Amino acid sequence: MYSTVTEPAAYYVKNTELKEDMILESGDPIQAWIEYDGNFVNVTICPFHLNKPSKPLISHPIDLTPFVQETMYVGFSASTGQKSSSHYILGWSFSTNGTAAQLNSSRLPMAPSKQNDGSSFDSRVIGLIVALSTVTVLLFGILIYFTLYKRNAKYEDLEDWELDCPHRFRYKDLYAATRGFQLSEIIGVGGFAAVYKGVLPTTGTEVAVKKITQSSIQGLREFVAEIESLGRLRHKNLVYLQGWCKRKNDLLLVYDYIPNGSLYSLLFNQEQGFVLSWEQRFNIIKGIAAGLLYLHEEWELVVIHRDVKSSNVLIDADMNARLGDFGLARLYDHGTDSHTTNIVGTIGYIAPELARNGKASTSSDVFAYGVLLLEIVCGRKPVDSRNFFLVDWVIECHQLGHILDATDPKLNSSYVTEEVKLVLLLGLLCSHPKPEVRPSMSKIVRYLNGDERIPSIDNWEAFDSSDETYLKFLETISSDSITKSYRLSSIAGFSSSSMSSGR
Template identity: 60%
Template structure:
């Protein structure tokens, strides 16, 4: 008989406590004492001692936000490859009071967003959530249910302004209905939302059925059934792992007071019930009379005339300084990550002193800096201000890297644009670039083999994220050792996304100019101009060989007589002495089967035909030993194919417009074409690999084919 007392006591506690925050949700019966749990901005305030949350006031074209301070996990990742949006529900009581009788605007929305901030958001029909630039962008990841008292975004003039709408990343509702409820089955009773009377709303998302249900009714009526608006939608592709919930409201030329009187939210189950008897009433706002407004305006004009001369001088000075130091927003700046003040970066880099330079690229200089506010070390990339291509690179890095999050990618902290100075702020990576440690180490430092293998695995993991695991396909287009940075634990981070290209999964890449770094550019780019995951795989294959051999991909002074590192590795592979190419600085301190695997994988990734190269997922399988490398031999085509590849490189060298070469020093240049020579091959294919027999036995597994030859179809078809 005592068992039911516990849930009953818990229920009574919820009803008696006006503010109750729990791990999976919360309930607010009024908002007194909730300041630490809510984030308010714009016109939003909590009215004392009433306890009502006011989102907007009588001002025109204003915005107000009120969000719960902590995010909620909104994706079930039981299956990491296919996360599913969790169920959630909310109930709240609201009131809309027009500031002038007979009119009001614009409305408010219950909003689920990845951020509590909405920089650049506009009032009016955008409801303080979007603007004319980002409205409709899939990268917004916003779910909203709007409660509008005038015609919604894009609606006809004769449509019902008093309506409810479901919105995904856009103010054009995917479903809407006039504000009403079912008093009896199939009999709709209209609800005038701008009547000033309290109205209760219920919003429920069923993650199993993938349905959104919206119900409203006057506060005196229990929750009606069925919902007034139901719409099928899968929020798994809209919501992110961590999301904030709250309200956004706005006004326009006509204004209204938008109040929230009580609010409950919960994930996976129904919301906690609101204690209706404890909710505050809509406040009785006193608006300024026309006489008071007129008198105030006259006084203001008189005072302005008296001080006009002094204000003119002061404003002239301020405007001049703003023009000198102004940062005008452009279209691509609105959706970008955190903006940093120029004066902070100027102080951090000691005025961009030459002594703070830690790297030089094709389009700018990289400085080390210490942020004055936190003392944190950062890397500041300053794009050449007179480079149009540099501006495009700047915008590309902000668009792509600013939203990427992976442990093997360089994290973009923020950005700044002052006049023609374009700057990106990254985490400072203390051990610098991989090429400097391979080719110009200090104090005779040598990267151990286990460190090199871990670096290669890290870059493969980052590329897998870019190619397959992010919301869009990202083709890096400039994978090379100088763009691989090493942190304090020698973990690899891939950076420099200035040449990156993005497209949706399932789409075909567009033709572009051939860009990249000589020695890493896949042969097919010269003929197709279409970068792909396979062209990134080619560059990664060159990186594999570079790390294993300890020399760059292009070396006109190579003692072996080979301009291309790839040519030398192929020749040694063909002659059965593949381990002769190993970096002599390792002094045999490596695992032979691992070294043979990396070299063979490098040759596989640099196959002439892109369809034969492995995906990054396959590369990780091979490196982790989860799958065996295809066995015994690799076809590199006949001599005409090899000559064609060499001709492609020579043609690229002679062109203008190819991006900066691989460099052993920050200021390296490409030698002239006359200094290069190539070594064509005259056999139709390379012979079988002849590593030491004990290494081969451990590295390769027997094939279903009796000949043991490499299978092109197995590479093209995946695992």
């Protein structure tokens, strides 16, 4: 228990502000009154032979309504300091309606006198026995510790990056949770890992276990990156990393299980027969923006996700967005520039400047977010074929004055026109070819909340995705450095064409 308020034992002298200290070790009987009027708890004590003081020793405001039940127990507790002591309740009176009845002092028993414990052993003998027993227990404990440590060290050698990580799971618990990593428990497969649904045997909690491919250097890099970044991040719109496990070549990450799977599956999996309403889509859009704002501006370091896309956005039971898969993420201090120069990401979401310098930034995340906005509103993939680019198509609709024609036909025109126009224009602004034109995530959140008007968009002719140079770039990075994968459900956000180069 933790004390909300404490006072040294004392009482106020009658009709004065003078406080008289009480010596609890004296053994003299003490009266105590504990009164609660629904707003304050008043505690008063004094020697037994005196009348109740007019002013309580403690008067503390508290609401006990959440704890008071129709039927409940009332009791006492006591604690000792550095010395051993005994506490006796000689009598008590209790009332739930008004002041409790006064105790009849003539009927109260006397406190028992202190008696010898009857021990026939010399105190020095007892002390020696206790000392020897303590040393024996300590030595036995040290022996057990080193025995278990050496046994575990054969399989799990700690490395420097493992010291400040979140909860570490036991391999046998994850093995049992996934029923021995059976194929029937797989809910997603990517270039370097498979994801299994599991139920932890210790708590019964549903989790998603991401198992990194054995003997994969790139898989190890992704494993370390997710622990170092996602392991310390806490936001309602990010996937929560519960912990991890490393045993020999088995690398495992444990996440919350997200029941509704990825945004990609909800947008394009027709077998589900489910269509996201505009209200749900707009809420998801705001949730992703809030998560990216936290990564870019609100956390202690700047986090560049580098793979923002619909398959990396998971939808929880309340249809809220949770951004996941931080295997490509990079961290750096606020006020400094990222030193990352590898081209990573997914075709269709890669910012044009990455083709020139490969330098990822918060602005390249904003570009991917802009493409994702258009994908959510239009219900079409960023790149459907060699000749179709979603951004170009929406620009064309905008220039013709029919931007609403780009809206997903599955919505059946059931949407808020102003919100759809706002998101489409914001998607175009975020995916502008010039990084300096793109807004920050804090600006984006203000636009979405209606706190600020979105600026006009000009000079879209400056960029054309069908340009031969850009197409050659896409063809080059697609040939050998794309890892084909598929997505079934739930966690870890694997893409249908994620670039493995530079991970």
